[in-house]
Amino acid sequence: MSSPAAQRGREVRRRLLTAAVELIPERGWTAVSTRNLAEHAGVTPSVVHYHFPSLQALLREAVTEALNRAAAELEAMFDTAGTADGLVEALLAGVDSFTGQESTSLLLVEAYLAATRDDSLREAIESTLSDTRTRLAHRLADSGVSDAESTATVLLATLDGLVLYQGLGVAPGGPATVLKRLVADSGKRSGSEPKNAWR
Helix, strand or coil: CCCHHHHHHHHHHHHHHHHHHHHHHHHCHHHCCHHHHHHHHCCCHHHHHHHCCCHHHHHHHHHHHHHHHHHHHHHHHHCCCCCHHHHHHHHHHHHHCCCCCCHHHHHHHHHHHHHCCCHHHHHHHHHHHHHHHHHHHHHHHHCCCCCHHHHHHHHHHHHHHHHHHHHCCCCCCCHHHHHHHHHHHHHHHHCCCCCCCCC
């Protein structure tokens, strides 16, 4: 059983990570400072550096956790889809919860931009995306899609693009029809039947 001090330490870390997830969409990645983050979390600035080696390390961990949660929610939808068409519908339903202007969308946009200048963050994001892409590719392959890896990559990139478009107020019409056609055409090229039923 952990000591009260250890429990308090974990609680402070959690408050700091939560504060980062709230401040990044609100202020932008580069505008989050040790001082305003500590104030938002209700601690002194020195506490930030007690629990994390740097402000950037804290921001990276906060974003990585948030991205992993979003990926887990998306991957859970894979298990509800019984066909390739059902998978496309489930993925698009997931996108509908992101307006492009709400905090999670803004957090991911800020993280993607920051990752172009931060190799550690880029590698963390790449790892999460790779795991999600692999799970999606397996589902597509089970449904008889021949080039499952490439199809999974295009589907996930399309989801990111749709979220960005929604944030700009652009509403692309009929993405489900286009994406279902993409998946169906890939399946036809394989000339194979689904390997097994999806759970």
